[in-house]
Amino acid sequence: MMWGLDSDKDLTMGEAPIIIGQDLQHGNDNDFESKSGTFETGTIIGDKKYVIGETAAEFFYVKVQILDNNCPGEWVNVVELGTKPISCNGHSAVVLKDRILILRKDSNPDDCIWFLEVDTMFVREQQEKNLGTEVVAWSKGVIGNAEKPVVISGPSGVGKGTLISKLMKDFPSMFGFSVSHTTRAPRAMEKDGVHYHFTEKNVMEKEIKDGKFLEFASVHENLYGTSVEGVELVSDAGKRCILDIDVQGARSVRASTLEAMFIFICPPSMDDLEKRLRDRGTETEEQVLKRLRNAQAEIEQGTSSGIFDHILYNDNLEECYENLKKLLGLDGYDVPPKSAPKAIDLPRDHSVSKIDDKIIINSTSSSILEKESKNLIMLDVSSLKGGAPGRTRGLNFEAIDSFSEGFNGSGN
Numbered sequence: 452m453m454w455g456l457d458s459d460k461d462l463t464m465g466e467a468p469i470i471i472g473q474d475l476q477h478g479n480d481n482d483f484e485s486k487s488g489t490f491e492t493g494t495i496i497g498d499k500k501y502v503i504g505e506t507a508a509e510f511f512y513v514k515v516q517i518l519d520n521n522c523p524g525e526w527v528n529v530v531e532l533g534t535k536p537i538s539c540n541g542h543s544a545v546v547l548k549d550r551i552l553i554l555r556k557d558s559n560p561d562d563c564i565w566f567l568e569v570d571t572m573f574v575r576e577q578q579e580k581n582l583g584t585e586v587v588a589w590s591k592g593v594i595g596n597a598e599k600p601v602v603i604s605g606p607s608g609v610g611k612g613t614l615i616s617k618l619m620k621d622f623p624s625m626f627g628f629s630v631s632h633t634t635r636a637p638r639a640m641e642k643d644g645v646h647y648h649f650t651e652k653n654v655m656e657k658e659i660k661d662g663k664f665l666e667f668a669s670v671h672e673n674l675y676g677t678s679v680e681g682v683e684l685v686s687d688a689g690k691r692c693i694l695d696i697d698v699q700g701a702r703s704v705r706a707s708t709l710e711a712m713f714i715f716i717c718p719p720s721m722d723d724l725e726k727r728l729r730d731r732g733t734e735t736e737e738q739v740l741k742r743l744r745n746a747q748a749e750i751e752q753g754t755s756s757g758i759f760d761h762i763l764y765n766d767n768l769e770e771c772y773e774n775l776k777k778l779l780g781l782d783g784y785d786v787p788p789k790s791a792p793k794a795i796d797l798p799r800d801h802s803v804s805k806i807d808d809k810i811i812i813n814s815t816s817s818s819i820l821e822k823e824s825k826n827l828i829m830l831d832v833s834s835l836k837g838g839a840p841g842r843t844r845g846l847n848f849e850a851i852d853s854f855s856e857g858f859n860g861s862g863n
């Protein structure tokens with residue numbers, strides 16, 4: 452088996468080395484003691500060596516340690532952000548520009564590609580908040596691109612929920628709702644985990660601190676927030692994610708790495724808005740008044756801040772819904788079967804090399820069956836998008852088998 456790789460070159464950030472992390476399990480590298488994992492790779496980027504270790508026998512998470520060449524023998528304090536992969540039977544590590552690509556052995560097709568970000572914008576921002584430590588961030592790699600999420604904002608009672616429900620009912624395989632967290636009390640018909648994740652303030656504040664939220668805001672004196680996982684789960688299922696969030700939240704998403712389409716829904720008049728809110732009958736008089744007070748400012752910001760790509764007036768519901776469908780490219784639409792994004796199936800034993808933006812994964816298996824199905828895989832990392840917190844998308848691959856001519860799979 453050839454799993455860990457080549458020589459230990461002194462790589463600097465931004466170079467495109469042939470690479471690679473090194474298999475320390477077999478004692479190829481004596482620069483430092485392998486601390487505890489049964490499998491480790493050591494990847495040098497600039498002055499730092501990133502040691503990624505795992506213990507396959509137990510259900511542990513992969514662990515990152517860093518050595519600074521300027522302080523020989525001393526481990527640097529590391530903060531690891533994001534959801535981490537669970538240990539598997541080893542991995543290869545490949546240096547990209549600002550991150551390390553991890554190819555995991557013996558893991559499921561949808562879980563074999565991960566990225567450890569070491570110098571992305573997200574990591575640099577977090578570094579400023581964690582002075583005195585090294586920050587790295589994990590994100591899972593996903594084949595292909597997800598369709599841009601749709602952010603829908605507008606004052607309370609304008610009809611956002613009604614429009615979104617219609618869309619989800621008419622196109623259930625195309626859209627998925629990002630279920631927000633909130634500290635407000637559930638309404639009579641609302642279900643936990645469906646309409647919102649209803650949560651306690653102290654729990655939500657802790658989760659915000661832990662970086663679980665893409666955005667959050669205090670709205671009508673309650674906390675609301677969109678979790679990174681909530682949005683990613685919808686995209687992973689091959690659906691387009693819909694977010695119903697307020698203007699502050701929309702502004703935060705605009706500033707984040709998440710590319711989205713932003714739509715603001717306006718009422719025909721304040722009188723109509725008040726009537727809808729009162730007729731809905733879900734709020735106390737005090738809450739209705741609070742929502743109406745906030746509505747004016749929300750409409751001003753929504754229509755003038757430049758956050759939103761489109762403004763829709765919800766006067767006649769059916770007309771507004773048709774206009775929403777037009778924006779989403781759904782007018783006169785016959786819903787096609789939606790195929791889930793493809794996943795890469797790595798050969799169990801393989802070698803890895805890198806040429807420009809292509810990672811070449813070559814089966815070294817002696818099993819005829821495996822050779823037939825996946826002899827050579829070319830992974831294209833030229834169009835990566837997103838990253839921590841969340842997923843790294845835009846990976847494409849071609850699987851080439853030696854027994855038939857041409858390609859037998861594509862990530863596109």
Ligand SMILES: Nc1nc2c(ncn2[C@@H]2O[C@H](COP(=O)(O)OP(=O)(O)O)[C@@H](O)[C@H]2O)c(=O)[nH]1
Nearest residue numbers: 607608631667668670675676677695696697700
């Ligand atoms: N920033 C942010 N706002 C949210 C989120 N979820 C809901 N909201 C907004 O919070 C406001 C109040 O929502 P809700 O209590 O359900 O009342 P409703 O708008 O009257 O139905 C609305 O403007 C929602 O768009 C979220 O995750 N983040």
Ligand SMILES: Nc1ncnc2c1ncn2[C@@H]1O[C@H](COP(=O)(O)OP(=O)(O)O)[C@@H](O)[C@H]1O
Nearest residue numbers: 607608609610611612613727731765766767768
């Ligand atoms: N175009 C419309 N004309 C009249 N009533 C509407 C219209 N759109 C929505 N409504 C009603 O207004 C109320 C508030 O709508 P809802 O979808 O709950 O608003 P939001 O989610 O923006 O707070 C609901 O009772 C809904 O049935």
